Amino acid sequence: MRAMVLEEIGSPLVPVERLLPEPHAGEIRLRVEACAVCRTDLHVIDGELPRPKLPLVPGHEIVGIVEAVGAGVDEARIGRRVGVPWLGHTCGTCFYCRSNAENLCDEPQFTGYSRDGGFATHVVADEDYAFELDPGADPVSLAPLLCAGLISWRSLKRAGDGRKIGLYGFGAAAHIITQVCARQGRQVYAFTRAGDRSGQRFARDLGAVWAGGSDEAPPVLLDAAIIFAPVGALVPRALKAVRKGGRVVCGGIHMSDIPAMPYALLWGERELLSVANLTREDAREFLAIAGQAGVRTHTTAYRLSDANRAIADLRTGKLNGAAVLVP
Incomplete structure (x- = not known):
């Protein structure tokens, strides 16, 4: 071999x-x-x-x-x-x-x-x-x-039932879960590297209702945000972008250090969560859903x-x- x-x-x-x-x-x-x-x-x-x-x-x-x-x-x-x-x-x-x-x-x-x-x-x-x-x-x-799909699915489950979902880092995982969100009737707000017009067009083509740089604020407050990019500095930005009671989910296995931030970003019963690995049940759920949603x-x-x-x-x-x- x-x-x-x-x-x-x-x-x-x-x-x-x-x-x-x-x-x-x-x-x-x-x-x-x-x-x-x-x-x-x-x-x-x-x-x-x-x-x-x-x-x-x-x-x-x-x-x-x-x-x-x-x-x-x-x-x-x-x-x-x-x-x-x-x-x-x-x-x-x-x-x-x-x-x-x-x-x-x-x-x-x-x-x-x-x-x-x-x-x-x-x-x-x-x-x-x-x-x-x-x-x-x-x-x-x-x-x-088998990973981008499974981890993005587990991250979406952790994000809850919110309808306005922010995705920070529009790579393999985000491009898959955007299609699932669209099938579920959710709105996706995609955040790419600053100035990445190609990535932003890609996100909109897949169903995102808005796409901009990770240094920009979305046009509405989000119900939840998922961070796929391994950049700790995105955590306070995502917390600022979600409404009171909203969730921010860190979907990667590794992330650079999260910078010091004011407690006010977390206050208002916002939640900061992480995703670790996956379960076999996640795999069975997602593979069926991906087929039903026609994920490409x-x-x-x-x-x-x-x-x-x-x-x-x-x-x-x-x-x-x-x-x-x-x-």
């Missing part, structure tokens, strides 16, 4: 030839059809998330065909298309797992972080964290749903060997939508 491997933090990925991995009990092996590139991959590569498994194959938005199964796995899964997300395994016994909060598991495994991921031709996954996907759909289009992802495909270029394009904001590696 071929893989793009992170050998040292902060270094480019290296192409490596490896033996095919064998699935252990409860595991499956996939032939990877597509794997999207997520901003979390940048946080792993740059060392902003501590202690990754090294050497590491990144990638956690995986679409593939099951080609081998380990002991205890139904052989009927062979030949089926499945998706593998960030949360790759939970202990099942800690307080959080027993409290229907497996996203907060004390001993989790994460795909492309603590176990090898999908920047490769093949990957092994826990069968309980591999979700059935439409066999007739385009695998490149499906890949961003906007992607740029790259060869597996061009993974470093895809990462650079994501880092510099050259993409509208998501980068996807195709082995």
